[in-house]
Amino acid sequence: xxxxxxxxxxxxxxxxxxxxxxxSAHEIELWEKQVxxxxxxxxxxxxxxxxxxxxxxxxxxxxxxxxxTIGYYERxxxxxxxxxxxxxxxxxxxxxxxxxxxxxxx
Amino acid sequence: MPHxxxxxxxxxxxxxxxxxxxGYYQHLAAATRSLLIEKGVFSAxxxxxxxxxxxxxxxxxxAKIVARAWTDAGFRERLLAEGKKAIEAEMDIDAVxxxxxxxxxxxxxxxxVVCTLCSCYPVFILGRPPDWYKSYAYRSRAVRDPxxxxxxxxxxxxxxREVRVHxxxxxxxxxxxxxxxxxxxxxxxxxLVEIVTRDTMVGTAEVRAAG
Numbered sequence: 001x002x003x004x005x006x007x008x009x010x011x012x013x014x015x016x017x018x019x020x021x022x023x024s025a026h027e028i029e030l031w032e033k034q035v036x037x038x039x040x041x042x043x044x045x046x047x048x049x050x051x052x053x054x055x056x057x058x059x060x061x062x063x064x065x066x067x068x069t070i071g072y073y074e075r076x077x078x079x080x081x082x083x084x085x086x087x088x089x090x091x092x093x094x095x096x097x098x099x100x101x102x103x104x105x106x
Numbered sequence: 107m108p109h110x111x112x113x114x115x116x117x118x119x120x121x122x123x124x125x126x127x128x129g130y131y132q133h134l135a136a137a138t139r140s141l142l143i144e145k146g147v148f149s150a151x152x153x154x155x156x157x158x159x160x161x162x163x164x165x166x167x168x169a170k171i172v173a174r175a176w177t178d179a180g181f182r183e184r185l186l187a188e189g190k191k192a193i194e195a196e197m198d199i200d201a202v203x204x205x206x207x208x209x210x211x212x213x214x215x216x217x218x219v220v221c222t223l224c225s226c227y228p229v230f231i232l233g234r235p236p237d238w239y240k241s242y243a244y245r246s247r248a249v250r251d252p253x254x255x256x257x258x259x260x261x262x263x264x265x266x267r268e269v270r271v272h273x274x275x276x277x278x279x280x281x282x283x284x285x286x287x288x289x290x291x292x293x294x295x296x297x298l299v300e301i302v303t304r305d306t307m308v309g310t311a312e313v314r315a316a317g
Contacts, residue, residue, distance in 0.1 A: 014222030014249045014273065018242035021258045026237045031132045036234075037156045038139055041148045044156075044202065049147065052204070052276035056224050072225070072240055074131040081138050090141055098137035103129070 010064040011056075032073040039080060050083050058083045164233040167199055168281060169302035171231070173295040175208075176286045186210055189281065193231070202230040209272060210283045211309075216263045218256065218271050218309035219280040220248035226274035228281050232304055239308065249273065259310040282309040290315050 042050040058079025059067070067075065084090040143150055171193060175182040184192040189206035193199050206228055209217040221227065222245050227235040238244050247255050252269045256262070263269055272280045284306040290298060305311035 011223050013242060013246040014220075016246040017250065018246040021238050021241060021243045021247070021255055023236070023238050023259075028234060031135050033157050033160070034139055034153065035135045036160065037153050038135075038142065040156050040160070041152055042142075052226075056276060059224065070131065073135075077131055077135045077138065081134055084138065084142075089145070089147065090138065095134075095137055095141065098141060099130070099133045102133040102136055106129075 009060055010062075010067045011060045035073045035077045035080070039076060042080075049087070049089060050080060054083050055079050160229065160234065163230050165302075165304035165307065166299070167197075168228070168232045168304070168307045169299045170295075171197055171199070171281070172283060172302045172307065173298035175283055176298055177295050182283075185283070199231065201228070204228075204277050204279045206231065206279050206281055207272075208281045208283050209270070211285045211312075213267070213285075215268045215270055216309065216312075217280075217282045218248060218252050218269060219274060219282060220245060220271060221274040222246070222249055223273075224276075226276055226279055228279040231279075231281060232307060236304070256310060259305065261311050282307050284309075284313045287313050287315040 039050065039052075039055060042048075043052055043055070055076065056079075059075045061082075062075060062078055066078070070078070081090065081095060085092045085095065139153070142148060143153075171185070174197065175185050181192065181196055184196070185208050189208040190201050190204075193201050193206060204226075209219075211217055219227075221239075225235055225240040225245075227239060229235070244255065249271050252271050253263055256269075274280055284302065286298070287301070290301070301313055301316050303311060303313070306313045
């Protein structure tokens with residue numbers, strides 16, 4: 001029988017044991033709401049630029065070590081931006097340049 | 107939690123599930139947003155409007171649906187048959203994306219909802235999911251040891267009752283119709299609404315009559 005626990009992907013955690021559930025009261029931050037809003041705006045359009053399934057596929061494609069060390073909406077924006085580049089909506093160089101501008105402006 | 111140098115601390119690298127300011131990703135989000143706005147994909151006003159629309163969704167909407175189902179047998183039947191259709195047509199709630207399947211708790215069955223692969227949740231009916239719903243602990247263990255997980259919420263399900271766990275998908279969201287507690291028969295809808303909490307509609311708690 002295949003060793004499913006070792007061949008499963010990082011996101012596929014149903015049935016594993018990742019410890020006790022800790023109820024937490026994290027207040028969503030504005031930038032996180034904005035990431036969520038970008039996703040909704042792209043997926044709710046008639047031409048569905050990015051679908052929910054694609055968002056998830058993009059999250060599942062993140063390297064396991066990254067998946068585990070970044071936050072929830074950080075995974076979303078990584079996936080979203082990758083898919084937008086993949087579809088040619090955004091250009092990688094232009095996106096990187098904009099990120100650098102924002103970093104420089106701090 | 108800044109982690110510019112991930113090796114500057116000496117503890118194990120536990121998964122970081124909480125969100126905090128981490129420069130790069132915020133900049134990536136801002137860059138993506140500003141470029142999409144410049145390209146005319148959507149406007150800043152569209153962003154504001156959708157954020158407001160999500161902000162106004164909360165478990166109170168779900169509670170209204172539950173209270174209606176408890177007091178109107180016809181609605182209950184239609185809700186269980188075609189959740190999204192009944193909610194949109196009869197409750198005047200725009201459920202937006204994804205199909206909604208309503209699962210009913212009974213004396214024999216208790217239902218629990220999870221999304222093992224991600225965090226799919228009926229956001230437009232219950233508001234944004236709580237962090238624990240997105241946590242690795244809940245996602246991994248809800249399907250393996252649901253009664254144990256429920257105990258961590260202080261919820262003990264009688265061993266005689268079956269526990270059914272529903273794994274959500276991007277296209278299919280579940281809403282639990284909890285059992286109406288004894289002693290609340292005949293209560294008006296607006297009073298029933300107040301005892302229906304978020305967790306009772308995810309299945310990690312049962313409705314208790316107040317007082």
